[in-house]
Amino acid sequence: MTVDATCPAHAPTDHPKVPREKVGVLLANLGTPDDTSYWKMRRYLNEFLSDKRVIDYPAWKWQPILQGIVLSTRPFKSGAAYKTIWNEAKDESPLMTITRDQTTKIESVLKAKFGDDILVDFCMRYGNPSTKDKLRHLIKNGCTRIVFFPLYPQYAGATTATANDQFFRALMDEKWQPAVRTVPRYFDNPAYIDALAQSVERGYASAAHQPDILICSYHGLPFRYLTEGDPYHCQCQKTTRLLKERLGWDDSQIMTTFQSKFGPEEWLQPYTVEEVARQAEAGNKSIAVIAPAFSADCIETLEEINEEIRESFEEAGGEHFTYIPCLNDDDAHIDALVGTIEDNLKGWLN
Structure with missing residues (x-):
C-alpha cells in the first residue's frame, strides 16, 4: 500500500486504508521478448x-x-x-529502452504541470511488463481515473484495438474499476505531423547524398482487413499526404508502401521490399525510408528496414540508403504525445 493511503473519513478504525485519488496515464506499445x-x-x-x-x-x-x-x-x-539490434548494455530490446525513455520524459512534463495528482507508466500488449500488472499497479496507487494510450498514430484492429482489448480484459479482474478513457488515433494531429516533418528535414540535411524519393513504409495488413472496414490503410495514406503538404513537396518526392508481409494472403501494397528494388532499377539510386506507423524503433525498423529492405535496394543497384529513425523520445514527439494526453485529460485535470 502507498504511503499516502489513509482511512476514509467517518470510517471505523479497522477499515482498509485507501490511497489518495490520482489520475493515471498508461502508455501501451506492442511488446518484446x-x-x-x-x-x-x-x-x-x-x-x-x-x-x-x-x-x-x-x-x-x-x-x-x-x-x-x-x-x-x-x-x-x-x-x-x-x-543484431539487442541493447546489450541493458539486456533488453530497443523497443523496451525507448518506450521507457518516452515514459520518463512524458511523466516529467506532466508532473511539472499536475504534480502528484498524476501517475504515468507503460505496458506492453505482448510480453512484459504486462497490461494487467501495470493496471493493477496504478489502481493500487490510487488511480481512480485512467487514460489508456496505445502508441499507434494510425488505428488498426491488429494494434490499437487489441491493446484496448487487453486493457479491458485486465479491468474485468478489478473489484473497484477506475473510470477510463482510451486515446484514439492521432496521425492527423498537427504536432505529430510537424515532428515527423522535422525528422525528415534532419535526415535529409545529414544525408551524404540527397535522396531522390522518401519511402513512407507502414506495417502491412492483409488487404482483406481493408475491405472488412479497418481504416488503417486510409489513415496511412493520409499521413503521407499530410507529411508531404507540411514539407511542401510534390507527389514525385514521396510515396506510401507496406512492409512485414506474413502468410499466403495478399497484403496492402506496394510492398516496401519490392518497391525499393523497383526504385533502384528505375534509376533512383538514393532513397530515404521512414516508418510513420511506429512510435519507437523496433525489430521492424532497425532490422527489417535498415537491414533486409536496405539489402533489397542495394542488390537492385541502389547506392545510397538513408533510414530516418522513428520519433522515439525526440522532444517534438514528446510534445505531441503530451498534447494528445492533455486533450484526453480535460475535465479530469486542468
Missing part, C-alpha cells in the same frame, strides 16, 4: 501470433500450423534478428 533465447522467443511469438486480432483464421486451422512448423522454426530466426 524477454531475451533472444529459443523458449523466450517462442513464448512471445505464441502470444503474439495467437491473437485473433493479428491472425483471424479459425483456431482449428491456424493453431496446428502455429504450434507445429511456425513455432518450431521462427523463434530461431526471430532470435537471430533480435540479437
Whole structure:
C-alpha cells in the first residue's frame, strides 16, 4: 500500500486504508521478448501470433500450423534478428529502452504541470511488463481515473484495438474499476505531423547524398482487413499526404508502401521490399525510408528496414540508403504525445 493511503473519513478504525485519488496515464506499445533465447522467443511469438486480432483464421486451422512448423522454426530466426539490434548494455530490446525513455520524459512534463495528482507508466500488449500488472499497479496507487494510450498514430484492429482489448480484459479482474478513457488515433494531429516533418528535414540535411524519393513504409495488413472496414490503410495514406503538404513537396518526392508481409494472403501494397528494388532499377539510386506507423524503433525498423529492405535496394543497384529513425523520445514527439494526453485529460485535470 502507498504511503499516502489513509482511512476514509467517518470510517471505523479497522477499515482498509485507501490511497489518495490520482489520475493515471498508461502508455501501451506492442511488446518484446524477454531475451533472444529459443523458449523466450517462442513464448512471445505464441502470444503474439495467437491473437485473433493479428491472425483471424479459425483456431482449428491456424493453431496446428502455429504450434507445429511456425513455432518450431521462427523463434530461431526471430532470435537471430533480435540479437543484431539487442541493447546489450541493458539486456533488453530497443523497443523496451525507448518506450521507457518516452515514459520518463512524458511523466516529467506532466508532473511539472499536475504534480502528484498524476501517475504515468507503460505496458506492453505482448510480453512484459504486462497490461494487467501495470493496471493493477496504478489502481493500487490510487488511480481512480485512467487514460489508456496505445502508441499507434494510425488505428488498426491488429494494434490499437487489441491493446484496448487487453486493457479491458485486465479491468474485468478489478473489484473497484477506475473510470477510463482510451486515446484514439492521432496521425492527423498537427504536432505529430510537424515532428515527423522535422525528422525528415534532419535526415535529409545529414544525408551524404540527397535522396531522390522518401519511402513512407507502414506495417502491412492483409488487404482483406481493408475491405472488412479497418481504416488503417486510409489513415496511412493520409499521413503521407499530410507529411508531404507540411514539407511542401510534390507527389514525385514521396510515396506510401507496406512492409512485414506474413502468410499466403495478399497484403496492402506496394510492398516496401519490392518497391525499393523497383526504385533502384528505375534509376533512383538514393532513397530515404521512414516508418510513420511506429512510435519507437523496433525489430521492424532497425532490422527489417535498415537491414533486409536496405539489402533489397542495394542488390537492385541502389547506392545510397538513408533510414530516418522513428520519433522515439525526440522532444517534438514528446510534445505531441503530451498534447494528445492533455486533450484526453480535460475535465479530469486542468
